[in-house]
Amino acid sequence: MQINKQINIKGMMCGGCETIIEDAVSEIEGVSDVHADYPSAKCKLSFDDKKVRLEDIYKIIEQKGYAIDLNSETKGGVFIKISLSILALIGIVLLMVFSRKLWHQFSVPDISSQLSYGMIFVVGLITGLHCIGMCGSFVIGYTVKDAEHGRSAYLSHILYGTGKTLSYAMFGAIFGFIGSVVSITPFISGVSILLAGIFLIIFGLNTLNVFAVLKKVRFKQAEAMARYANRKRRNSRSPFFIGFFSGFLLGCGPLQAMYIMAAGNSDPVEGAKFLAAFGLGTLPALLGFGMATRWLSGTMTRRITQISGIILLVMGTMMLNKGLMKTKSGYDFKSISTELTQQLNNK
Known part of the structure; x- marks a missing residue:
């Protein structure tokens, strides 16, 4: 039936x-x-x-x-979730409006070239927890084959990591080239960094399961491309190509944010370096998850992933602030803090 x-x-x-x-x-x-x-x-x-x-x-x-989830959410549960979301939003607004002393003392770091790579690597490190769900079964697959043939999995891990990083770098170069072709100005470059920060903030909020309506904000990858990438990963025997075609799955929120940043740099080389740093960041959690799953339950793993959403919010806020600074809009944290201080001194 x-x-x-x-x-x-x-x-x-x-x-x-x-x-x-x-x-x-x-x-x-x-x-x-x-x-x-x-x-x-x-x-x-x-x-x-x-x-x-x-x-x-x-x-x-x-x-x-x-x-x-076998238990459908009750009306009371929905009300509580909405109430907490509203309170969280009010708390953020109040913090930004009234905590001028905090903003004055806490200077959000400027994202220099080196810090940018470090930040992107950290974002990749956090995103790697999500990569476990998307790519973990493929890592298990080639690891099991190596064990059956009495081989160490180290070489396979290196091949997988190389393929995935090269794939990310390739797409980063493509987006950087697209940005250079359309002659992106410093202002547009700042806008792209701002958008990347917004994407990370949205992804962080979604990880925390706050403001469910934000889950509708996304660029959905063409199904044909996603099917193609997954089919190639399943049919590939080499860990290198399994990792390489993993880079063709563009539905990940932080990954989309990195591509926006690559385009904003309007430089294929910088775009490749940005995405390579992100790709390398995703590898430790993914390649080490086999050991982690022995010690952590599925519930605990999900809790850790949710906690990582807070870090993504911080990273996204830093990127958003950098974008506002680059656009010279006057709405970055430092400018707002300076203006508030001047107004208070005048009074």
Whole structure:
């Protein structure tokens, strides 16, 4: 008998998660249709209950690092979440308006060239926790093969990391070239950094599951390209190409922010270096997650990922401030602090 079912899923963090769930569930015999939606955290599917049990579908989804939410959210729960979101927004506004002494004493670091690479590496390091869900199964795949043949996985890890970093650098160079072709001005460059900061802030808020409406703010990758990349990763035997085609999955929020920054630099070389730093940052968490999963439960891993959202908010705020400084809008933190101080002194 054909059954239509809607599943509530916890743990989806970007459009790439939709592809992971859809690809995994569509391979199950008896499933005829599946559509995952990140903003609503739901998955609609049709399956033949004579060929597959719903519990087996749940298990496949959970193996990909997600959790099935069997308890529909109550009205009280929704009210609490909305109330907390409103209070968080009011708190941020009050902090920015009334804490002039804090802004005066706390100077947000300027993002020089070297600090930029360091920041981008840290953003990649945090994003690597999310990469575990998207790419972890492929790392396990070649690691298991190495173990079966009595080989060390170190060389495979190096090949995978090299392929992924080169892929990111290639796309960074492409976006940097596009930026140079359209002759991006310093003002537009500042706008691109500002947008990158906004993307990181939105991704951080989504990681914390605050302001769910922001999940609708995204650039959705063409499904054909995502399917192509996943098919190539599955069919590739070499860890290098598995890593290389991972770079073709452009649905990740922080990754999209890095591409915007690469275009804003209007330099293919700088764009490649930015994305290479980001790619290298994603590797430690991804390649070391096998050891981490032995010690951490799925719930604890999700908690750590949520905590990383706070760090993304800080990084995004720093990038946003740098963008405002570069556009010379007068709305960066230092300018606002200086203006407030002058107004108080005049009084």
